[in-house]
Amino acid sequence: RGRVAGKLALVTGGAQGLGAAQARMLAREGARVLVTDLNEDGAAETARAIEAECGAGTGFSMKLDVTDETAWEDAIDAAREHLGGLSVLVNNAGIGVKGNIETCDLATWRHGFAVNVDSVFLGCQKAIPLMRDNQPGSIVNISSIAGLIASDTMPGYNASKAAVWMLSKSVALYCAKQGWNIRCNSVHPTFIDTPILDGMVKNTGYEKSVVMEKLARQIPLKRVGEADDIANGVLYLASDESKFMTGAELKLDGGISA
Ligand code: NAD
8 A cells, every 4th residue: 555555666865864865655555665875874774764664575785885886786686585576766866066166176076076977877777677676666856956057156066966867867768768667867956955955054154043044045945855755755666656767857846046
């Protein structure tokens, strides 16, 4: 029972923040979920929370560094073993990329692209063969509103998230052209209160509540987002309710891009 009953889902970056909320929401709505993260203990904690809420055999976890090709192959094997296949892939893991065009060094730029973009490329490439056996399938790639709207302060984040946006469309068209019912869409959140914002808050030198209020004032709906605002969008894209939607972008941004 549930909106994604019987779906077999792998979520990256599921130890905390948006990924943990997505994994728990998918499980609550009937999916079996393999929670992955660089932080193995955090992923295990999310899987334990899922099992406590949804029952034994609903949540699994493993370490997955999304920049590592071999680790992706192991994760797909684990999906086959623990879930019995794969029908939903959520490429959620991502990081901020510090520095403007003068101050961002090449190593930071490259690491940002590895975690934000290589991850999605590898995830799609490694998952699709197994997803073909479990159609209909859905790939959900977490980009950002920053992949659609530029800022002078974060060229690395802007460019990497724009790459995720366009990569999603290309994968969507490819799968459709092959005649596979594997959809691929991108999600574009604005500021959401998760640990990723803490680094940004720290840089401002202000209290978190002050920064949050300032961010909220920029958003037409007058608040920053909650993790479940994004998880609800991911749930929709993962479910068959969105079965005519592929190659599209879902903006979850309180109206900031309107
Ligand atoms: P977060 O920092 O709270 O969580 C990110 C998770 O990714 C962490 O658990 C971390 O361990 C994991 N991770 C980092 N590098 C990894 C790697 N190499 N391999 C595997 N896992 C790795 O961030 P969040 O806010 O939950 O962000 C999730 C996604 O949403 C990211 O792609 C982020 O860019 C995007 N996003 C977030 C916001 C926001 O305001 N929170 C806005 C727009 C987009």
